[in-house]
Amino acid sequence: MKIDLNCDLGESFGAYTIGKDDEMMNYVTSVNIACGFHAGDPLVMKQTVTNAMKHGLKMGAHPGLPDIQGFGRRMMDISPDEAYAFIQYQIGALYAFVKAQGGNLSHVKPHGALYNMAAKDYKLAKSIAEAVYDLDPTLTLFGLSQSQLTKAGDEIGLHVAHEVFADRSYQSDGSLTPRSLPNAVLHDADEVEKQVLRMVEKQEVMSIEGKIVPIKADTVCLHGDNEAALSLAKRLFEKVR
Numbered sequence: 001m002k003i004d005l006n007c008d009l010g011e012s013f014g015a016y017t018i019g020k021d022d023e024m025m026n027y028v029t030s031v032n033i034a035c036g037f038h039a040g041d042p043l044v045m046k047q048t049v050t051n052a053m054k055h056g057l058k059m060g061a062h063p064g065l066p067d068i069q070g071f072g073r074r075m076m077d078i079s080p081d082e083a084y085a086f087i088q089y090q091i092g093a094l095y096a097f098v099k100a101q102g103g104n105l106s107h108v109k110p111h112g113a114l115y116n117m118a119a120k121d122y123k124l125a126k127s128i129a130e131a132v133y134d135l136d137p138t139l140t141l142f143g144l145s146q147s148q149l150t151k152a153g154d155e156i157g158l159h160v161a162h163e164v165f166a167d168r169s170y171q172s173d174g175s176l177t178p179r180s181l182p183n184a185v186l187h188d189a190d191e192v193e194k195q196v197l198r199m200v201e202k203q204e205v206m207s208i209e210g211k212i213v214p215i216k217a218d219t220v221c222l223h224g225d226n227e228a229a230l231s232l233a234k235r236l237f238e239k240v241r
Contacts, residue, residue: 002240003200003217003219004029005030005219005222005233005237005241006028006032006060006163006222007024007028007032007222007233008034008062008109009031009033009034010034010039010040010045010048010062011034011071012039013039013041013044020230022051023230025052027222027230028233028237029057029241030106030219031058031060032060032061032062032107032142033045033052033059033060033061033062033094034111035062035090035093036090037064037065037066037067037072037086038065038072038073045093046097052103053101060108060142061090061094061108061109062108062110062111063086063091063110063111064110065111066086071112072112074113075113076113080127083114083118083128084127084128084131085131086114087108087110087127087132091108092135105136106139106140107140108139108141108142109163110143110149114128115143115144116144116175116178118143119143119144119148119149119175120175121148122151125151125152125153126155129141129149129152129155129158132158133156137157138159140158140159140161141153141158141159141161142160142161142219143160143162143163144162144163145162145216145217146216150162162219163218163221164196164199164200164215164217164219164221165221166196166222166223167187167192167223168185168186169184169185169207170205170213171207171208172208172211174215185223187228189228192232193239196220196236196239197239197240199217199220200217203216
């Protein structure tokens with residue numbers, strides 16, 4: 001059993017360090033690199049690309065809402081045109097560092113609130129998919145499994161990766177439990193491993209309300225800012241790689 005393991009990295013900013021990027025790169029196959037709107041800065045972006053290339057990892061842009069203070073996790077009322085521009089601007093910024101170092105950009109995965117908004121809002125999802133396609137139709141679009149974002153990507157002709165989350169609980173409609181609610185993030189390693197194996201092997205997940213929800217699992221997200229992220233990554237890498 002082999003499946004792509006991805007992680008959101010490059011989210012440090014200036015003097016502030018977030019996550020254990022160097023260590024996490026040993027236990028994932030794809031990295032989603034922050035592009036400066038919700039986290040990251042030019043130097044962090046450059047260094048993250050350098051490290052990802054040394055590890056032979058697939059590199060993707062991780063564009064978010066322009067909200068560093070809220071880490072891109074707060075909802076914003078944006079138009080489809082704004083979303084289109086936000087996405088292309090951020091992909092372009094990361095692409096510059098990837099291109100300059102002789103690498104290839106593999107995919108795009110929206111971040112945080114933008115990701116969750118696009119999972120339910122088809123117009124927003126379509127504008128994101130169009131922004132990616134118009135820039136480079138060979139890029140893969142990561143989206144929440146069976147969401148409006150993956151639907152929009154499919155319809156426009158992008159290669160789509162249905163994403164599932166190792167350490168997040170699910171609602172019965174297949175969406176992630178909002179971080180503002182209890183038990184949104186899973187901390188027990190045994191519980192996380194059980195959920196991942198079920199999603200990968202059975203293509204289903206148990207919702208927080210106790211309902212079995214059918215899903216597709218092309219790639220599994222590991223959050224690098226989870227306090228037990230490194231040990232969890234090692235454990236899952238041995239199971240699914």
